[in-house]
Amino acid sequence: MITVHHLEYSRSQRVLWLLEELGVPYELKTYKRNPKTKMAPPELKAIHPLGKSPVITDDGQVIAESGAIIEYILDRYDANNSLRPAHGTPEYLQYNYWLHYAEGSLMPPLLVALIFGQVQKAKLPFFVKPIVNGIVGKVRGAYLGPQIKLHYGFMEQELNKKPWFAGPNFTAADIQMSYPLEAGLSRGTAANEYPKIQDYVKRMKERPAWQRAEAKVGDFGTPM
Structure with a gap:
């Protein structure tokens, strides 16, 4: 077992x-x-x-x-x-892509955002805090913010075409995608900008197996 x-x-x-x-x-x-x-x-x-x-x-x-x-x-x-999905089908290509995308492309900027958030919350000498906040602010503005917005826009667009990431049917790729999607929404991603993602997460949590x-x-x- x-x-x-x-x-x-x-x-x-x-x-x-x-x-x-x-x-x-x-x-x-x-x-x-x-x-x-x-x-x-x-x-x-x-x-x-x-x-x-x-x-x-x-x-x-x-x-x-x-x-x-x-x-x-x-x-x-x-x-x-x-x-x-069955090998050789368009749905399988989508399944395989999203299975790897979740950790390979989506999670890295979310993880960096989490680490930076913890750095900002850490106890630091008062004269260091403005420097740290300045560095974090620049990285967020120049890299993290645009990257996360890019990814969420991409996923919103995909879910506007189909109910699940690999196509019309729920697959294990959706299970793989669940964690970073929830992580992003919980870390301040503007959920109201992405109604399809919001609906997707809602449907995900409504599944009896979840x-x-x-x-x-x-x-x-x-x-x-």
Whole structure:
């Protein structure tokens, strides 16, 4: 049986959701973040050397990284390809693109924005604070703001053409996309500018499998 090593407020919520969509039984082990550093506890390093989540164990295998975990689970447990379009179809090309886009293109600027936000909140000498705020402000204005706006505009445009990222049907690519979309909206992205993304996130959270996964660990909360 699959064991999901779930870290609160992390990407591992996607793995729980996927397993609930497929109806695959699993064991759940939950880990709490350090309340001061917000980092994963050292116990996760006993599972994988990087000590990060998501990570699953199954039949003696240790699998990390969201995309790799999703592909492993689909290969092994989704014989009917219910959450992945058939190879060679236009929908599969879209599925594969969004599966990789989520972490490869979308998450980096969101992660940098999170780090900069934490830097601004950190306790610093009064004479350093204006310098830090100035640097952060320039990076936000010149890079982060335009990049995030570019990505959200792109996704809004795509969702204006189709209900789900790979086409007319919900797929595992939507599960992969859920985390950065929620992260962006929770970090100040102007949600009212992107009604299709807002609707997408609403429909995502209305899925019974999402709700079952969240009920097992409590409120998914704000993505880190």
